[in-house]
Amino acid sequence: xxxxxxxxxxxxxxxxxxxxxxxxxxxxxxxxxxxxxCKNFFSFMLLLVSAxxxxxxxxxxxxxxxxxxxxxxxxxxxxxxxxxxWITDPGAEPLFSWWIIKVYTKGLYHxxxxxxxxxxxxxxTSIFLTYTTSPIALTDAIERLLYPxxxxxxxxxxxxxxxxxxxxxxxxxxxxxxxxxxxxxARGADFTTGSLSDRxxxxxxxxxxxxxxxxxxxxxxxxxxxxxxxxxGEGRTRLRVLKLHARDFVVLAVMAAFIAGVVLINICGARxxxxxxxxxx
Amino acid sequence: xxxxxxxxxxxxxxxxxxxxxxxxxxxxxxMLRLTHVNYRYSAGTPFExxxxxxxxxxxxxxxxxxxxxHTGCGKSTLVQLFNGLNRAExxxxxxxxxxxxxxxxxxxxxRFRVGLVMQYPEYQLFEETVRAxxxxxxxxxxxxxxxxxxxxxxxxAFVGLTPDLMDRSPFDLSGGQKRRVAIAGIMAMRPQVLVLxxxxxxxxxxxxxxxxxxxxxxxxxxGCTVIIVSHSMEDMAQYCDDVVVMAHSKVLMAGGRDSVxxxxxxxxxxxLDIPLVTKLTILLREGGMKIDPGLYxxxxxxxxxxxxxxxxxxxxSPDGGPEKGGGRA
Amino acid sequence: xxxxxxxxxxxxxDVKDVSYAYPPESSDPRPVLSHVNMTVREGEYVAxxxxxxxxxxxxxxLINLVIDDYTYAExxxxxxxxxxxxxxxxxxxxxxxxxxxxMVFQNPDNQLVATIxxxxxxxxxxxxxxxxxxxxxxxxxALETVGMTEYAQHEPHRLSGGQKQRVAIAGIIAMKPRxxxxxxxxAMLDPxxxxxxxxxxxxxxxxxxxxVLSITHYMDEAARADRVVVLSDGKIILDGTxxxxxxxxxxxxxxGLDLPQCTAAAKYLKTRGVKLEGSLTxxxxxxxAILKAWRERQRKEGACD
Numbered sequence: 001x002x003x004x005x006x007x008x009x010x011x012x013x014x015x016x017x018x019x020x021x022x023x024x025x026x027x028x029x030x031x032x033x034x035x036x037x038c039k040n041f042f043s044f045m046l047l048l049v050s051a052x053x054x055x056x057x058x059x060x061x062x063x064x065x066x067x068x069x070x071x072x073x074x075x076x077x078x079x080x081x082x083x084x085x086w087i088t089d090p091g092a093e094p095l096f097s098w099w100i101i102k103v104y105t106k107g108l109y110h111x112x113x114x115x116x117x118x119x120x121x122x123x124x125t126s127i128f129l130t131y132t133t134s135p136i137a138l139t140d141a142i143e144r145l146l147y148p149x150x151x152x153x154x155x156x157x158x159x160x161x162x163x164x165x166x167x168x169x170x171x172x173x174x175x176x177x178x179x180x181x182x183x184x185x186a187r188g189a190d191f192t193t194g195s196l197s198d199r200x201x202x203x204x205x206x207x208x209x210x211x212x213x214x215x216x217x218x219x220x221x222x223x224x225x226x227x228x229x230x231x232x233g234e235g236r237t238r239l240r241v242l243k244l245h246a247r248d249f250v251v252l253a254v255m256a257a258f259i260a261g262v263v264l265i266n267i268c269g270a271r272x273x274x275x276x277x278x279x280x281x
Numbered sequence: 282x283x284x285x286x287x288x289x290x291x292x293x294x295x296x297x298x299x300x301x302x303x304x305x306x307x308x309x310x311x312m313l314r315l316t317h318v319n320y321r322y323s324a325g326t327p328f329e330x331x332x333x334x335x336x337x338x339x340x341x342x343x344x345x346x347x348x349x350x351h352t353g354c355g356k357s358t359l360v361q362l363f364n365g366l367n368r369a370e371x372x373x374x375x376x377x378x379x380x381x382x383x384x385x386x387x388x389x390x391x392r393f394r395v396g397l398v399m400q401y402p403e404y405q406l407f408e409e410t411v412r413a414x415x416x417x418x419x420x421x422x423x424x425x426x427x428x429x430x431x432x433x434x435x436x437x438a439f440v441g442l443t444p445d446l447m448d449r450s451p452f453d454l455s456g457g458q459k460r461r462v463a464i465a466g467i468m469a470m471r472p473q474v475l476v477l478x479x480x481x482x483x484x485x486x487x488x489x490x491x492x493x494x495x496x497x498x499x500x501x502x503x504g505c506t507v508i509i510v511s512h513s514m515e516d517m518a519q520y521c522d523d524v525v526v527m528a529h530s531k532v533l534m535a536g537g538r539d540s541v542x543x544x545x546x547x548x549x550x551x552x553l554d555i556p557l558v559t560k561l562t563i564l565l566r567e568g569g570m571k572i573d574p575g576l577y578x579x580x581x582x583x584x585x586x587x588x589x590x591x592x593x594x595x596x597x598s599p600d601g602g603p604e605k606g607g608g609r610a
Numbered sequence: 611x612x613x614x615x616x617x618x619x620x621x622x623x624d625v626k627d628v629s630y631a632y633p634p635e636s637s638d639p640r641p642v643l644s645h646v647n648m649t650v651r652e653g654e655y656v657a658x659x660x661x662x663x664x665x666x667x668x669x670x671x672l673i674n675l676v677i678d679d680y681t682y683a684e685x686x687x688x689x690x691x692x693x694x695x696x697x698x699x700x701x702x703x704x705x706x707x708x709x710x711x712x713m714v715f716q717n718p719d720n721q722l723v724a725t726i727x728x729x730x731x732x733x734x735x736x737x738x739x740x741x742x743x744x745x746x747x748x749x750x751x752a753l754e755t756v757g758m759t760e761y762a763q764h765e766p767h768r769l770s771g772g773q774k775q776r777v778a779i780a781g782i783i784a785m786k787p788r789x790x791x792x793x794x795x796x797a798m799l800d801p802x803x804x805x806x807x808x809x810x811x812x813x814x815x816x817x818x819x820x821x822v823l824s825i826t827h828y829m830d831e832a833a834r835a836d837r838v839v840v841l842s843d844g845k846i847i848l849d850g851t852x853x854x855x856x857x858x859x860x861x862x863x864x865x866g867l868d869l870p871q872c873t874a875a876a877k878y879l880k881t882r883g884v885k886l887e888g889s890l891t892x893x894x895x896x897x898x899a900i901l902k903a904w905r906e907r908q909r910k911e912g913a914c915d
Contacts, residue, residue, distance in 0.1 A: 179404075185366060187421060189417075216720075227712070228737060229737040239745050483798055486866060487661055488661075558875060568897065569901075
């Protein structure tokens with residue numbers, strides 16, 4: 001009955017869903033890097049267009065993608081406003097000026113750029129990672145991508161195991177919290193009225209049993225894992241073997257071309273002074 | 282998360298006539314009366330699950346009622362309606378003749394009047410001492426320290442917790458003792474109705490007997506109405522006066538235990554485990570022996586077998602066992 | 611035990627004079643096990659009965675070396691001829707022991723590791739370093755054996771208790787053990803889940819030839835075993851076939867255990883002088899025995915008239 005969607009995985013059948021999770025992680029990182037590389041109007045437009053294309057090929061409904069941005073709207077608006085008023089352009093005539101506030105064309109462009117960058121970053125990470133990759137696949141991918149670090153004695157496997165167990169137990173613990181709260185309500189506990197300190201105190205009867213049970217679970221799980229011959233990551237094989245397909249290489253190539261495009265536009269822009277202009281001079 | 286219908290502020294009283302409801306003797310107001318109660322999970326989504334489907338039920342005062350059914354038949358949902366932890370989508374729940382949701386803000390008081398012991402209640406213990414934990418409910422009732430002390434001691438005695446345990450940490454006790462502490466925690470609120478969801482789950486036979494007989498004694502001595510949810514038909518047969526059988530979100534049978542166990546074949550039909558003795562009766566009757574149908578205790582079975590074999594009945598145990606004379610439908 | 615074919619089989623687990631106690635400074639320093647002796651033969655289905663705190667779970671954990679503190683353990687436990695309690699046991703031997711003696715616990719929630727059923731089943735063999743191709747085969751076979759193939763891609767937390775427990779069993783079978791210990795694996799399940807798990811246990815023993823050691827306090831489960839060992843306060847008080855053990859109703863009662871209702875009723879008839887033949891462990895066999903005696907009596911009475 002519980003339908004907790006961790007990481008908001010949205011099942012659909014698209015190229016991006018079928019991609020190797022490792023490639024998706026690389027793409028997400030590359031996409032963020034690309035968004036920071038953008039320097040002028042045209043590269044930002046390329047970024048925006050690419051974001052829209054990403055949403056379209058992922059087959060995730062637009063309202064879901066926009067929905068995830070709702071939470072960040074305040075930050076976005078705030079950054080934009082700051083940019084509008086903060087950026088000064090000593091050589092230029094202010095577009096608008098009142099008291100000490102001066103708004104320049106440059107400021108407007110900066111605000112626009114920042115907005116595009118934030119939107120692209122959100123879309124890039126959510127389309128490549130959260131919406132199209134299940135948490136378990138993501139953990140898997142991260143473990144494998146970080147594998148070289150384990151040669152430097154970084155406990156990559158342990159870390160991935162911890163993530164897997166956390167993912168496995170979150171629904172169980174949420175369920176349990178619900179049960180304990182009901183049980184305490186049946187004993188007259190009140191979680192909804194009273195002052196803030198009252199409410200914090202009212203949580204003690206929930207938190208103490210929850211911790212006790214989490215420790216008990218951890219203990220039992222450790223025994224069960226031992227019984228199943230767990231002895232760390234050494235010598236382990238995996239059921240799920242990640243295999244790169246042709247489409248993964250194509251995506252990587254497209255991603256490389258995209259970054260090259262951004263860089264190229266930047267270089268051309270620097271030569272021709274396209275910084276804030278909409279026209280190619 | 283369970284999606285409860287939040288927009289329900291007032292449930293509409295359904296006045297359509299009740300098709301069937303287990304009877305109560307004339308003049309008696311049932312302790313709990315449910316009429317046309319419906320409940321759905323994830324209502325309005327494609328995952329909608331009907332948990333309770335037009336439940337009409339009387340729970341008689343002062344008696345021990347067993348509530349039985351498969352996992353997912355709706356019994357756990359039902360018990361959370363009794364004390365207002367959940368609210369039915371439609372229909373009414375009356376406690377002692379009054380709708381429990383008449384004053385929604387006062388629902389907290391209903392929870393003191395209908396005490397609910399949830400499944401595996403030992404996992405809700407949190408206080409530093411057993412005494413404090415049992416006193417948590419009474420403390421929430423804003424009783425005086427003396428009153429709390431008295432109730433805690435009384436409840437502890439009912440479940441058989443010895444005084445030396447009272448100042449220990451509940452986390453140091455054995456599983457069975459923890460369970461008793463949790464049950465005492467509800468008894469200490471002196472509810473009019475005590476509801477227990479699987480009070481003996483996971484306990485060994487001795488633990489089961491002592492928990493169940495403790496609960497039965499409590500009911501007999503305080504006159505409290507007791508409702509026990511259990512999977513075990515054998516325990517129901519031994520300790521309950523009335524039995525309610527649920528299947529597929531509906532009440533399948535309700536009434537005195539005799540009236541339920543005589544319909545053993547129907548119980549088997551919905552996949553419930555009937556007591557082994559009852560099963561034996563069915564097999565022996567199929568084999569041609571003339572034995573009353575619906576026997577549900579070993580004692581009754583022994584008598585019936587003596588009769589069938591033409592042996593004289595004799596009372597071998599002076600105390601007569603737990604339910605001598607009963608167990609015959 | 612009188613079954614000759616069982617006696618000829620090699621001994622798999624030999625518990626020799628094992629005692630165990632918690633450290634003297636703990637809150638309950640009473641001995642958990644005292645001088646326990648028992649053997650389990652290859653292919654046997656043994657039920658260990660006992661009340662809560664009788665030491666039955668400790669025994670199981672000792673066999674699988676998952677007890678934290680061995681300071682107060684005495685005696686020998688030979689698994690496959692190797693004493694697992696000796697100090698010179700190597701890491702590799704421990705792994706081999708746990709692979710060949712698998713264990714399923716009580717709480718189905720607390721033994722599943724992965725977020726997808728088939729990945730959980732693979733967990734054990736993955737730890738053993740089984741190559742990927744064989745791993746796939748083992749996982750599929752194990753899921754098939756417990757009848758959970760269609761749930762391979764499900765999330766464990768959405769399954770019923772019985773299904774979770776079957777997944778846990780599959781996770782052990784995938785390691786290809788010779789023996790499986792069920793440590794009260796049905797105690798937290800509803801009757802339906804209990805039936806599923808007991809049927810799986812029986813199937814493993816009868817069809818896959820796996821030695822099963824089932825720790826329980828349910829009589830009807832014990833009645834299905836080849837042999838029943840009754841533990842009370844850390845001592846073995848009865849050891850024999852279900853019929854033999856159920857014949858000692860008084861000893862059982864003293865250990866906090868009841869006979870199955872049908873057996874109790876049939877035994878009563880026996881005490882009243884009615885001769886009942888055959889096993890009295892299941893309701894079907896009880897009915898059969900009673901009916902046989904009853905028909906006999908009817909016939910005799912008919913002859914007298």
